[in-house]
Amino acid sequence: MKTTASALNLPKSDKVRLEDVEKHLKEYATDSDLDLLRKAYVFSTKAHQGQKRKSGEPYMSHPLCVALLLAEMRLDIATVVTGLLHDTVEDTLVTIDDLLSIFGEPIAKMVDGVTKLSKIKFSSREARQAENFRKMFMAMAEDIRVILVKLADRLHNIRTLQYLPEQKRHRIATETLEVYAPIAGRLGIQEMKIELEDLAFHYLKPEVWSKIDEQVSYYRKHSEKFITEVQDAVKKELVSHSIDAEVQGRFKHHYSIFRKMEAQSLDFNQIYDIIGFRVIVEDLPACYTALGLIHSLWRPVPGRFKDYIGMPKLNNYQSLHTTVIGPHVQRVEFQIRTRQMHEIAEWGVASHWRYKVKGEMAEKDEMRFRWLRQFMEWQKDVSDPAEYLDIVKLDLFATDVYVFTPKGEIREFPRGSTPIDFAYSIHTDVGHHCVGARVNGRIVPLRYGLRSGDTVEIITRSDHSPSKDWSKYAKTSRARSKIRQYIRKQQRDQALTIGKEILEKEFRKFNTETSRELRRANLDTFMKSRGIDSEEELMAQLGYGKVTPRQVVHSLLTPEQLREFKGEKPKETTLKKIFRRATGRSKGIVRVQGFDDILLALGKCCSPIPGDSITGFVTRGRGVTVHRTVCLRALSLDPERRIEVQWDERTDNRSTAKIRVLCHDRPGLLAQMSKEISSHDVNISTATCRSIGDQKAINTFEIGVRSVHDLNRLMGALEKLKGVISVDRVIH
Numbered sequence: 145m146k147t148t149a150s151a152l153n154l155p156k157s158d159k160v161r162l163e164d165v166e167k168h169l170k171e172y173a174t175d176s177d178l179d180l181l182r183k184a185y186v187f188s189t190k191a192h193q194g195q196k197r198k199s200g201e202p203y204m205s206h207p208l209c210v211a212l213l214l215a216e217m218r219l220d221i222a223t224v225v226t227g228l229l230h231d232t233v234e235d236t237l238v239t240i241d242d243l244l245s246i247f248g249e250p251i252a253k254m255v256d257g258v259t260k261l262s263k264i265k266f267s268s269r270e271a272r273q274a275e276n277f278r279k280m281f282m283a284m285a286e287d288i289r290v291i292l293v294k295l296a297d298r299l300h301n302i303r304t305l306q307y308l309p310e311q312k313r314h315r316i317a318t319e320t321l322e323v324y325a326p327i328a329g330r331l332g333i334q335e336m337k338i339e340l341e342d343l344a345f346h347y348l349k350p351e352v353w354s355k356i357d358e359q360v361s362y363y364r365k366h367s368e369k370f371i372t373e374v375q376d377a378v379k380k381e382l383v384s385h386s387i388d389a390e391v392q393g394r395f396k397h398h399y400s401i402f403r404k405m406e407a408q409s410l411d412f413n414q415i416y417d418i419i420g421f422r423v424i425v426e427d428l429p430a431c432y433t434a435l436g437l438i439h440s441l442w443r444p445v446p447g448r449f450k451d452y453i454g455m456p457k458l459n460n461y462q463s464l465h466t467t468v469i470g471p472h473v474q475r476v477e478f479q480i481r482t483r484q485m486h487e488i489a490e491w492g493v494a495s496h497w498r499y500k501v502k503g504e505m506a507e508k509d510e511m512r513f514r515w516l517r518q519f520m521e522w523q524k525d526v527s528d529p530a531e532y533l534d535i536v537k538l539d540l541f542a543t544d545v546y547v548f549t550p551k552g553e554i555r556e557f558p559r560g561s562t563p564i565d566f567a568y569s570i571h572t573d574v575g576h577h578c579v580g581a582r583v584n585g586r587i588v589p590l591r592y593g594l595r596s597g598d599t600v601e602i603i604t605r606s607d608h609s610p611s612k613d614w615s616k617y618a619k620t621s622r623a624r625s626k627i628r629q630y631i632r633k634q635q636r637d638q639a640l641t642i643g644k645e646i647l648e649k650e651f652r653k654f655n656t657e658t659s660r661e662l663r664r665a666n667l668d669t670f671m672k673s674r675g676i677d678s679e680e681e682l683m684a685q686l687g688y689g690k691v692t693p694r695q696v697v698h699s700l701l702t703p704e705q706l707r708e709f710k711g712e713k714p715k716e717t718t719l720k721k722i723f724r725r726a727t728g729r730s731k732g733i734v735r736v737q738g739f740d741d742i743l744l745a746l747g748k749c750c751s752p753i754p755g756d757s758i759t760g761f762v763t764r765g766r767g768v769t770v771h772r773t774v775c776l777r778a779l780s781l782d783p784e785r786r787i788e789v790q791w792d793e794r795t796d797n798r799s800t801a802k803i804r805v806l807c808h809d810r811p812g813l814l815a816q817m818s819k820e821i822s823s824h825d826v827n828i829s830t831a832t833c834r835s836i837g838d839q840k841a842i843n844t845f846e847i848g849v850r851s852v853h854d855l856n857r858l859m860g861a862l863e864k865l866k867g868v869i870s871v872d873r874v875i876h
């Protein structure tokens with residue numbers, strides 16, 4: 145019986161010897177150069193001489209344990225040697241060049257990679273954090289074995305975490321839970337992910353961990369008979385149909401029990417899948433036969449069957465999953481797979497570097513690792529750190545959905561993706577011209593959330609183009625960045641046209657024209673003084689309102705020419721009329737470029753607050769209305785009437801924002817939230833609470849805040865309250 149909680153029976157590191165590593169290598173890689181291994185051991189021991197671990201053991205016990213872990217994973221000798229050497233460059237006087245001349249390039253490069261990874265601290269500011277993730281993924285893409293060594297290093301460090309001071313312990317455990325365990329999971333190294341999670345969880349929430357551990361032990365003692373009963377029944381049924389199978393029962397690990405209890409507010413005894421069964425068979429047809437036989441023994445639970453053999457996960461995981469109503473009317477989960485699939489399920493990407501048969505190395509070109517490759521491609525053109533982090537988190541933590549093209553090809557998306565994501569995954573043009581989608585033969589709206597098994601067909605029209613709200617529906621970075629690029633270009637084209645037009649009009653007042661005057665030498669001086677590097681840019685800036693036509697004309701024309709001004713009163717444009725009429729009635733928190741006092745109203749539809757990205761629209765007779773750039777109402781307005789506006793940082797006014805809090809219906813929580821809100825120096829103007837059943841409630845607050853920064857801080861604080869599930873800002 146396999147137990148996942150055994151991780152805490154820590155082996156004594158000082159008991160590990162080089163012979164243990166050798167023994168493993170001899171077993172699976174008979175052709176390994178053991179002299180190289182011994183040389184690395186001697187070299188590393190000398191380099192670390194005199195250093196001690198916090199546990200008091202000689203430092204060398206650490207690299208030795210890391211090497212042993214890598215050998216237990218049956219990795220190639222270069223990786224195991226890297227394990228022995230991984231801390232030499234960081235912690236001793238040894239240089240990369242030393243390693244290069246003694247151990248050769250591949251090993252020196254790997255040690256260099258691990259050293260760089262070790263310098264990354266993830267608990268830093270957003271911008272740094274994004275940069276750190278980027279570095280890590282680059283290193284992984286270059287040689288995936290680097291991250292395997294890093295994971296083994298982290299695993300041994302967290303196994304011996306009790307010796308570190310409390311603060312450091314907390315940082316390492318948090319980083320493990322937030323970065324390294326998800327990466328192990330994404331790489332498909334299940335064993336490692338589970339141990340990393342359980343150990344980190346143990347250090348971060350010791351009391352909760354102990355409580356769950358107690359419950360699991362009790363449960364374990366009382367379920368032995370049940371496990372044997374299921375194992376025997378399945379085995380007997382399979383044998384009678386000549387299928388050779390291994391049937392394993394296993395317990396869910398502590399951290400995943402904890403997460404399920406939290407996410408669904410369940411008690412320990414409400415979780416029915418604490419025990420799961422794994423059936424390992426010889427070949428692929430046997431998987432489906434075994435599934436049929438299990439379904440004939442016990443009634444399957446509808447909707448719980450998943451075929452990851454037909455639709456493998458992005459990390460190549462394959463299995464059949466099903467849940468049945470088993471003996472004593474208990475729900476029982478099964479995973480059915482072949483031995484080879486099992487290998488990949490346990491070891492993921494590492495299985496490509498494992499020795500399949502004695503001495504025979506796995507094919508390296510099998511190393512095509514789809515997830516990493518796709519990820520590297522998508523993140524290429526994301527420069528905003530916040531967005532980059534969003535993508536990383538989405539890619540690391542979101543579960544996937546698998547959908548089909550009309551031709552039956554499988555595509556994979558993060559949960560919550562829409563037909564727009566699908567369209568852009570096919571081709572940029574398919575995305576741009578997408579007008580609708582048919583899912584399983586039915587027309588669906590573009591915001592439809594894709595579900596596993598859907599067959600998706602995109603409807604395009606050549607004259608159609610993306611609208612701004614698409615980026616709200618799109619989940620994948622690829623779609624989002626393509627949409628943004630398109631919109632930016634479109635806005636710029638518009639600005640160019642407008643810029644050319646208004647400049648031409650201004651020159652005409654002086655009986656001259658743009659094409660003639662722009663040839664003047666002082667154009668360069670004018671542009672330079674404003675940091676404009678091309679004529680096109682000048683036109684765009686005119687269009688965006690950053691430069692006025694008057695400024696251009698007055699700096700280009702000679703005093704004689706300026707005197708030629710026809711003197712006629714220029715025809716007043718609608719825009720100007722409004723500005724003139726509105727003079728003196730400004731709200732004082734938003735400025736319109738080039739005008740000091742005009743009538744302003746904040747859109748009621750989206751209630752912008754200082755710090756939001758905003759845009760203005762000239763309305764008929766009512767001055768300028770300010771909307772958030774993401775406001776749907778604003779997007780439906782005529783772009784010709786769009787005008788650039790900015791927040792005036794000098795004011796201290798408060799604006800109204802509306803937030804919605806989804807939480808568990810718990811006494812005292814509302815009071816706690818109100819207290820939190822007032823402690824942030826934010827006024828509440830209205831608060832409503834609505835129960836939505838299932839012991840959950842939605843609270844809506846209308847509050848007065850100074851800036852979006854303050855609002856975000858408050859929302860972050862509310863989210864941390866116990867019982868709060870999510871906090872959203874209401875836009876419409």
Ligand code: MN
Nearest residue numbers: 206230231297
């Ligand atoms: Mn280390």
